[in-house]
Amino acid sequence: MLARCSSGALRGVEALPVTVEVDIAPGLPGLRVVGLADAAAQESRERVRGALRNGGLRVPLTRVVVNLAPADLPKAGPGFDLPIALGLLVASQQLAAAEVEGIWSAGELGLDGRLRPIRGVLALALAARRHGARALVVPAANATEAALVEGLPVWGAEHLVEVVALLRDPGRAAAPAAAVPPEPTLAAPDLAEVRGQAHGRRALEIAAAGGHHLLLVGAPGSGKTMLARRLPALLPPLGHQEALEVTQLHSLAGLLGEGAGLRRQRPFRSPHHGCSATALVGGGAVPRPGELSLAHHGVLFLDELAEFRREVLDQLRQPLEEGELWISRAQQRCHFPCRVLLVAATNPCPCGWHGDPSQSCRCGEAQRRRHWGRLSGPLLDRIDLQVVMRRPEAHDLGGAYREPRQQLAPAGEPSVVVAQRVAGARGRMGQRNPAGAANGQLEGPALAAIVNPEPDALALWERAISQRRLSARGAERVLRVARTIADLAGEERVASGAIAEALSYRSFDQAA
Ligand SMILES: Nc1ncnc2c1ncn2[C@@H]1O[C@H](COP(=O)(O)OP(=O)(O)O)[C@@H](O)[C@H]1O
Ligand SMILES: [Mg+2]
Structure with a gap:
């Protein structure tokens, strides 16, 4: 019999959907994992078998093939243990297909069936929500992280047996994990x-x-x-x-x-x-x-x-x-x-x-x-x-x-006092600059369009360029910083004082 479970594979900062297919066919007992799985994902076989046996669940005594699809997406890490185990349980009729329908899961299994935390759960949860998952099952230690994603029920479990009970009777399960309050802000050095x-x-x-x-x-x-x-x-x-x-x-x-x-x-x-x-x-x-x-x-x-x-x-x-x-x-x-x-x-x-x-x-x-x-x-x-x-x-x-x-x-x-001025300046940039960018991100025409220097400021800038023989990049840098100095002071136009101060932050143009 063929069973399917949903999970995700990490690629960079995001996760992409993976379907775990488990096929039980007549033949010599054995479990094969195919579908571009790395060493840790390959070793799932041993962990899943141990977890099932020690959790009092049946390990099929026939030929089992696990396919992680799509086959061209690399799958890394032990997070596929849980969906593989669930797929096996469905294929061997210990769970009903409807019970895992639409459920995403991920987690590393110990040989005793205990669930260990994995990396990248937040990315997985975001992918699960994007693909319309009914719920996400993860190790209890990862549940608060997954619960940061709003609108996706998250179930945290300590043990494979707990997951099975949960899937068989979702009504009896505890409430989905809730997001914990954000980490307290530690006192930063002042x-x-x-x-x-x-x-x-x-x-x-x-x-x-x-x-x-x-x-x-x-x-x-x-x-x-x-x-x-x-x-x-x-x-x-x-x-x-x-x-x-x-x-x-x-x-x-x-x-x-x-x-x-x-x-x-x-x-x-x-x-x-x-x-x-x-x-x-x-x-x-x-x-x-x-x-x-x-x-x-x-x-x-x-x-x-x-x-x-x-x-x-x-x-x-x-x-x-x-x-x-x-x-x-x-x-x-x-x-x-x-x-x-x-x-x-x-x-x-x-x-x-x-x-x-x-x-x-x-x-x-x-x-x-x-x-x-x-x-x-x-x-x-x-x-x-x-x-x-x-x-x-x-x-x-x-x-x-x-x-x-x-x-x-x-x-x-x-x-806190300095941060207030910074926030004020950022607010002005946000309203004026294209896409609300900070001044530091602007260059070329985008920068030229917003600098708005007074005539004598421009004259001072030109004099400084020729005297110090500033490169084009160096000269632009002075304008960019001067614009921020004016923003900190809440000034519409860049005055010569801002140019002079900006020049004082280029002391190494010659040395270097
Ligand atoms: N301006 C300062 N005000 C107060 N303490 C200072 C000042 N400058 C240095 N210190 C003291 O000297 C120590 C060494 O400074 P540090 O920032 O490590 O120097 P650097 O990184 O330039 O070698 C700091 O931990 C601090 O105790
Ligand atoms: Mg130092």
Whole structure:
């Protein structure tokens, strides 16, 4: 007898429908899985047989063929265990075909029949709803994640036997899993803790408002990492759709905890400079998202930028520009979104002390030039804001501990205050820019159409281009940042003050 069950296979960030066909025919006992299944999916045979036997269910003693259709779509991972087991139960008449009709299922089985959580359940749930599933059955540990998809009944189960009871008598089952409240927002580090560094803080605000990539240059201990970590909290809260996308990507990477709800915080990812291209942009035999996609809608922080291998950084170029990337495999093309705000940090030279008043630099001119040579080029070319940070003076830091508590460098504004200005600027961009894009995403004619500079601002800009011999890209960058500065101030037109400030964030155009 032939039985059919529904499930899904992951391809990139999405899931596609898979029909699990189980055919029981006369012949020698055996179970074969066909249909482009990877090793983990092949091993389903053993887990399913064990789970049935130990769950007190019958294992057919004839020839069984399991076909995962369509045959040209690669199927990876252990998630097909559950639909294969259900198909076997229908084919051997332990369940009625009507009982699994329209039901999607996914989950890994233990030999004892227990259901183990799998990756990518949110993507599966979205696909199930899209294809009109009656309900989705998943391991209990994945139920809250699947329940984020509205309008799709989700049943979580601990054991195969529980699933069988549920399908036989849905009326007796507990209520479908409900979405849990989103994760609580943890207290993010606050901008107020950064003493002094007015220039750096301001650049962070502009980066957040306009979505401009940012480079921080400074000696060790100058607070580059400290500043970068405070960027996500300046960005507007994630919208529902954005939060779903972030949760979906983190689920694919297996980063969602058991019973986790919607991701509410903007991601902050900080890959090590020794990481591989695959770890950074994603990939693998079964493509999974890399750090770049895990930072989607958040911040990707590349600390010690000069230490990253050039060929690894080169892979970032196109995805950074497009906000998405495609990974091609022989059988398929996988899509991953990656709209990130890039913050890069580096020492000014190999020893780290060039330009620092407290210590002298030990590097030769040639070494410094090589250092900048490694940084320049395609990636630096996409960074709108460059900031030099000096190490805070000892008395600036000590102020926090001294009695009476007075600081020589004033405490900075708290993140919430800055975030309000950022939200205001983003609101203005949303109404004015094509498709509501942030200024940082605009270039060429689209940018030219919205800059709206005052005549003397334009004159200052032209003078600066010829004096500093800025490239066309560099010159455009100044306008883009100036537009964001005007938006932060709520100004219709870009004044010369905004151009002057924007020019102060291009200190490395010559050095590089
Ligand atoms: N402006 C500052 N205000 C307060 N503390 C600071 C400041 N700059 C640096 N620090 C202190 O110095 C430490 C090292 O800073 P860090 O951000 O790691 O520097 P970098 O990344 O530039 O090497 C921070 O953890 C913080 O305690
Ligand atoms: Mg650091």
